[in-house]
Amino acid sequence: MSETFSLRRWLTTTNHKDVGILYLVTSFYFMFFAGFLAMNFRVQLFSPNQSLFTASAYNQVVTTHGLMMILWVLSPMGFAFANYIVPIQIGAKDMAFPRLNALSYWFYLFSGLLLVSSFFLPGGGADVGWTAYAPLSTTKYTPQVGMTVAAMALIMLVASITVSTVNFITTIARERARGMTWSKMPLFTWGILYTVIMMLFAFPPLGAGLLILLSDRILGTMFFTSNAGGALLWENFFWFFGHPEVYILLAPALGILFEIIPAFSRRPIYGRKFILGAFALASIISFLVWGHHMFATTETALVKKIFSATSVAISLPFEIVTIYLIATLLRGSIRLSTPMLFGLGAIYMFIIGGITGVFNASIALDYQFRGSYWVVGHFHFVMGGTVIFALLGALYYWFPKMTGRMYNEKLGKIHFFISAIGFTMIYFPMFFLFDMPRRIFTYPATAGWDFMNHIATIGGFIFGSIQLLLLANILLSLRRGPPAGFNPWGGWTLEWLIPSPPPAQDFEVSPKIEREEIVFPKGGSTEWEDVEESYTPWPLTITIGTTLGLLGVAMFLPLAILGLAVVLASLVGWFRDDFRGKFAAKAEGMGMWPFEKISHEKLGMWVFITAEMMLFSMVVSGYIYVRSNSAVWPSPLLVTNILAHLQGGIINVPGVGEIAIHNIVLGTVNTLVLVTSSLTMALALNAIKNGNVRGLKIWLLATLALGVTFMVIKGYEWAGLYSEGFTITSGLPAASYYLTVGLHGAHVIAGLIAIAFLITKAYKNGFTKESYTGIENTGLYWHMVDVIWLFLFPLFYLL
């Protein structure tokens, strides 16, 4: 099924190279879409008082442009190359979880389509900026359903990225060729590893923020409209994600530069270890600087100073990386081919973007810059300049590998020079526009901003239109380009040792590293799975079901039920494939320290658990935030309430009114139920390890029963609270209780579904003494759910 134009191939593939191509084509499509929007608003801003757009249309266009470029173009394009190249570079057979990889892609595509479609809904799409500041983004000020749909698109993207994260961390940690130690791993793979680690900690917080926003929008809670939460709660959530996010965009780009610059200078990279160290340092600090987006808020001076200092400090590791990249050139024999030109261009952009970043990091200067075109200039030099240029460099660099044909060098060079000039013309003038507010749809003639805007718009058209040359070059070279051979650039990494384009299974025999050489051992294992086996429709159908479900929740509930049915049916199909041994775990690569002893499913589960922990800790942080900002909050710690607490119910607090008190007795019973279920789950695992299938069935059934009991008691509790008028809209104590505990409940239900699958499989004798990974991993997940409850119970019932 490897014909190029087989629809069935592209809809059902799980091959990492196919998925990579899908990512590449999709992210290019979205780039042209978002770029087209930008050219339109550059026309609007060409001179004062233009009327191409109304204010409302303009805001929607700017918002979609920003969201799309940052989340649906830059990152996914990096991941196009990551999907294609990383498994080859490390000598893996494919990604650790090929089906999940396809699932990530489909979630990505459909979330993007959801975002685009929100445009065409009545009332229009999101028009609140990519930062979606609350309370503007709540229903009160942005009632249109398009905003809800956009938030759901984001949640879907968060899911896609979380799955990718699990997949890439596991692949890189577990699937490397024999002998490929950490210190021998190619730098592009390192760049992707840094990226996914940052993603693992940054995206769940965005997910948490979005869940709360959606709860405000759909369920009518008031986290972001009340003063106890409000604007600052959202900003902390958003930037805790948002700052690492910008480095998440940058890291693959740097990884690309680490490949291109040495390859074309014909010298090893200068200071490889120092670069990796500096990069690690920057990744860590990136979680400690989010406050620099909030210098103009009412945070205290001390907080601002700390964030200012950390932000200035982060320029040090980046400076080291930049200087070392340039030092790599020295005494080289530099081929100025198109990928190299784009690589050098990216460094040039990074210098300008980095220096202006330091300006922003100055709390005093930022009093003017915040919210002005200066910031727009800064981040376009780093994101548009550095990242896009590096990605274009990567496209030229790996194009011969992916297609087997060379691109046209002359057109490539023209594309580079005109792009670099056009790009600088758009964004450099913005450093003179620090008085001009960003995101305004027009400006008065008296402001004196015309000239710089003229240049920017002209630059925009130069930059935008020259991208058509890239398109032409690609299309032309796909047909007529001269054959590329294995290794047109003299690169050393594994992808250059195999044919272009690589065959479906990449290598004939598994590569191995001996001393400093990559070798393909003669007579090594040549057993590759049947290629036909790696196609499956379920990732796509799960995605379609999820999309329908989300649209349904936003607009028309019956649709959500249909969506849920599709998802469940697809899951059944997925697990039946498992049962039939399709996609059976492949022979594993070498688990390097510290991952020698852990199977890749288990490692994947641990990574996923980390993401879940981040999600819950952010939701709980939100709860702590609103609670500590509220004047009153019902707490059993008040002695007078203890009695009331033992029974639950509503009490009347003088001066405050009626407040619900959670029933400690019921809560305790439920805690015991859940803890016991962890025990039965452990016993189930123990049974099958001893080959005791009967025991396995009994203990799994017991776990299921206990889990259901937990949910029934919960339902009883909630029904009681509702009947006494304590509903999700009765204020922040109620809202945070229902939201957090409800999110936990949803996890319990997901766990129960998984256990139901396990039971079915156990009854079909699907588990043996030797193969029980499903039990082990579901067990881990189940214990996590229980541990989370052990935190939630005291937080909501006792404190």
Added chain:
Amino acid sequence: MAYPPPADQWWGLFYYFSTLGAIIGGIVIAFLVLAAIKYRYKPGKPEPEDAPKPGTFPKDRGHLKYLFVLSFVTLSIISTLVVGSFSAFHVLTTPPDKGLDIEVTGFQWAWGFKYPNGVQTVSNLVIPVNQTIVFHVTSSDVKHKFGVPYFKTSIDAIPGQVGEIWIKATSTGDYDILCYELCGVGHAGMIGKITAVSQSQFNQWLENATKQK
């Protein structure tokens, strides 16, 4: 041109940053371009000894020594930036004297002002020249950002929170107030005006306004 406080502080710092930024950026970009030109491939030029070979791990290179030198130089430069910023920040956030307090409320889509004696205006603010004006800024709906670009200072207008900045006009005339945070469809038009007049004109204006109240 002399800038009125606190813009004088801001501009001083901005020039310091810009000078350093232009010099350092210029040097590094020149280093990049010159290196790329100087070491470029010419026909007949031999490959460097340690050139990448397919399938062979490249040698690591680089000295810890240079890393220390580079870090030390960088840290000394950026520490001056931090010190300069903190001292300018102190000025920006500390009114030099008690001054005239104005309560500012941003709303969709204009600015409301309230003088200490209760007089209220919308969009237009009259202030006396050569006197410190302290703005206490909040919002009654969504987030805005109250900015007075001529004075190079601004602060978020956040519902339920009050932020403070100050200015001191040194000459009479009109100054723009702009909103620097997207706040809905009227964001671009959320433009106000500060009119600085002499102390006696101001007193008279306030008296009239108080009578009309």
